[in-house]
Amino acid sequence: MAVSPGGFMLARLDDVARWAQSSSVWPLTMGLACCAIEMMSVTSAEYDIARLGSEVFRSSPRQADLMIVSGRVAQKMGPVVKRLYDQMADPKWVISMGACASSGGIFDNYAIIQGIDTIIPVDVYVPGCPPTPDGLLYAVNLIQQQIREGGRGGILARS
Amino acid sequence: MTMSTTPLTPEIVSQDGNAMVLSMGPQHPSTHGVLQLLLEIDSENVVKAEPEIGYLHTGIEKTAEGLFWTQAQTVIERMDYLAPSSNALCYALGVEKLLGITDQIPERAQTIRVLHMEMTRIASHLVWLGTHGIDLGAISVFFYCFDLRENILDLQEATGGARMHPNYVRVGGLNGDLPDGVLAQLDALIEKFPGRMRELRGLLQANPIFQDRTIDVGVLSPEDALGWNVTGPSLRASGIAYDVRKAFPYCGYETYEFDVPTRTEGDAYARFLVRLDEMEQAMRIVEQARRRLDRPGPVMIDDPKVAAPPKETIALSMEALIHHFKLMSEGFRVPPGDVYQAIESPRGELGFYIVSNGENRPYRVRTRPPSMYNLQALKGIAPGNLIADLVVMIGSLDPVFGEVDR
Ligand code: SF4
Numbered sequence: 001m002a003v004s005p006g007g008f009m010l011a012r013l014d015d016v017a018r019w020a021q022s023s024s025v026w027p028l029t030m031g032l033a034c035c036a037i038e039m040m041s042v043t044s045a046e047y048d049i050a051r052l053g054s055e056v057f058r059s060s061p062r063q064a065d066l067m068i069v070s071g072r073v074a075q076k077m078g079p080v081v082k083r084l085y086d087q088m089a090d091p092k093w094v095i096s097m098g099a100c101a102s103s104g105g106i107f108d109n110y111a112i113i114q115g116i117d118t119i120i121p122v123d124v125y126v127p128g129c130p131p132t133p134d135g136l137l138y139a140v141n142l143i144q145q146q147i148r149e150g151g152r153g154g155i156l157a158r159s
Numbered sequence: 160m161t162m163s164t165t166p167l168t169p170e171i172v173s174q175d176g177n178a179m180v181l182s183m184g185p186q187h188p189s190t191h192g193v194l195q196l197l198l199e200i201d202s203e204n205v206v207k208a209e210p211e212i213g214y215l216h217t218g219i220e221k222t223a224e225g226l227f228w229t230q231a232q233t234v235i236e237r238m239d240y241l242a243p244s245s246n247a248l249c250y251a252l253g254v255e256k257l258l259g260i261t262d263q264i265p266e267r268a269q270t271i272r273v274l275h276m277e278m279t280r281i282a283s284h285l286v287w288l289g290t291h292g293i294d295l296g297a298i299s300v301f302f303y304c305f306d307l308r309e310n311i312l313d314l315q316e317a318t319g320g321a322r323m324h325p326n327y328v329r330v331g332g333l334n335g336d337l338p339d340g341v342l343a344q345l346d347a348l349i350e351k352f353p354g355r356m357r358e359l360r361g362l363l364q365a366n367p368i369f370q371d372r373t374i375d376v377g378v379l380s381p382e383d384a385l386g387w388n389v390t391g392p393s394l395r396a397s398g399i400a401y402d403v404r405k406a407f408p409y410c411g412y413e414t415y416e417f418d419v420p421t422r423t424e425g426d427a428y429a430r431f432l433v434r435l436d437e438m439e440q441a442m443r444i445v446e447q448a449r450r451r452l453d454r455p456g457p458v459m460i461d462d463p464k465v466a467a468p469p470k471e472t473i474a475l476s477m478e479a480l481i482h483h484f485k486l487m488s489e490g491f492r493v494p495p496g497d498v499y500q501a502i503e504s505p506r507g508e509l510g511f512y513i514v515s516n517g518e519n520r521p522y523r524v525r526t527r528p529p530s531m532y533n534l535q536a537l538k539g540i541a542p543g544n545l546i547a548d549l550v551v552m553i554g555s556l557d558p559v560f561g562e563v564d565r
Contacts, residue, residue, distance in 0.1 A: 032193060034237060034243075045305070076214050076216065077214045080166050080185055080214070109218040
């Protein structure tokens with residue numbers, strides 16, 4: 001973007017659209033386990049995810065752009081997560097928050113799905129048990145970067 | 160309460176064809192996690208509410224059986240994730256009882272444990288209050304609560320190294336002494352607390368909307384509370400002053416001065432008041448513990464069979480090196496036997512029934528999670544209320560699903 005002498009801003013429509021899109025990534029309200037408490041912390045005054053335009057947690061998957069898988073996914077919860085992902089409208093992004101969601105973490109057992117990427121595509125992984133809120137903010141930043149670079153997320157990105 | 164192995168999709172119409180069956184959850188903003196409720200409704204009224212649990216079953220008890228006694232603490236801490244240290248403490252106390260070292264735990268360690276427990280209680284109630292507020296549409300409460308909670312987490316991070324799962328309480332004592340500067344941080348928190356509490360009370364306690372939505376909602380009679388095995392603040396709001404800290408003291412709770420707040424109404428508002436009072440009592444204990452911390456002392460038991468010898472001695476003493484190696488490679492063994500240990504977690508009586516068969520791993524760790532028993536009461540109090548009130552009831556019982564499902 002460039003500001004011309006007359007006070008005009010010149011930009012490609014594509015860039016403006018992406019800039020707008022990346023500044024309003026709305027996450028889905030889906031808390032699973034311990035990591036969800038840290039996901040709540042990012043909305044608090046200390047971390048303030050509103051700076052990134054993502055403070056609007058939507059309870060309906062139809063209105064959400066970003067799924068934050070915050071915590072361990074039990075075998076019983078797996079189909080539910082998959083269904084919620086399918087219900088989200090494209091384009092959509094997924095953050096796998098924490099060791100459990102990314103790989104099963106310390107629970108290498110019969111009950112936990114060993115990595116959410118076995119059932120839905122993941123865009124950004126956040127390490128930690130639980131990750132710090134700063135870690136999650138950085139992950140949202142990375143998603144925004146992907147959007148600005150023309151990434152489309154979800155199924156479209158993989159087609 | 161039911162628990163199937165796959166997600167449930169209810170039939171839309173009930174057997175007699177009148178009422179409608181709705182599924183609330185497992186992804187719902189006000190079920191505080193992954194609870195599914197199968198609601199039989201007649202227009203707006205709830206006829207029957209059946210909690211369906213198991214969406215967060217983690218297999219913690221089974222995993223613990225494959226880990227050393229100390230390692231098992233890592234997974235156990237992740238049960239009740241609003242109060243991780245309470246799980247760790249309860250388990251550690253149980254194992255200490257089995258080892259027969261309960262009275263050898265250094266006094267300073269016990270004091271810091273108490274300090275930690277009470278701070279955890281405050282932090283946990285703050286999350287509860289913040290989310291309960293959001294459920295009822297009072298969003299600013301959340302920001303006040305999480306601001307104060309951040310201070311407590313900073314303290315925990317400074318002592319244990321992690322914000323949420325510090326693994327600080329160990330069998331035999333603590334992971335390490337309080338680092339420099341923590342006491343000053345603690346003093347600042349003690350100073351800040353009363354003002355913040357006044358603000359929180361000011362936001363909700365006399366708020367007519369909040370009162371309308373909580374008074375006389377979800378009334379739990381003392382008989383029902385006992386019948387459903389409810390413990391913790393929810394029981395005390397029904398007029399029964401049962402508190403494990405008073406009834407079966409541990410970590411020297413008998414030497415602290417504090418009251419057990421109770422109410423007799425048994426409704427959601429009473430539970431709210433009891434929890435607020437409890438936070439103030441917890442701060443009273445924190446202050447008393449703070450005064451005892453000026454005296455230095457050891458924080459780990461002096462028994463090389465359980466606690467690793469200090470790092471400095473390893474290079475100098477052959478014996479220390481061997482002890483260290485043995486402890487790190489195969490842990491310690493616990494004499495055969497079984498024990499039940501309970502503590503007062505923020506949600507009620509948290510208990511561990513631990514069985515040892517003389518190995519270096521637990522044979523069985525059975526949990527008595529307070530949330531699970533408290534949640535059962537929902538089935539009793541929900542019928543006859545509006546769907547909107549159901550949200551208040553779930554919130555006021557304060558379930559944590561990591562603990563319910565384990
Ligand atoms: S990664 Fe750690 S904090 Fe997050 S859900 Fe798993 S056990 Fe809990």
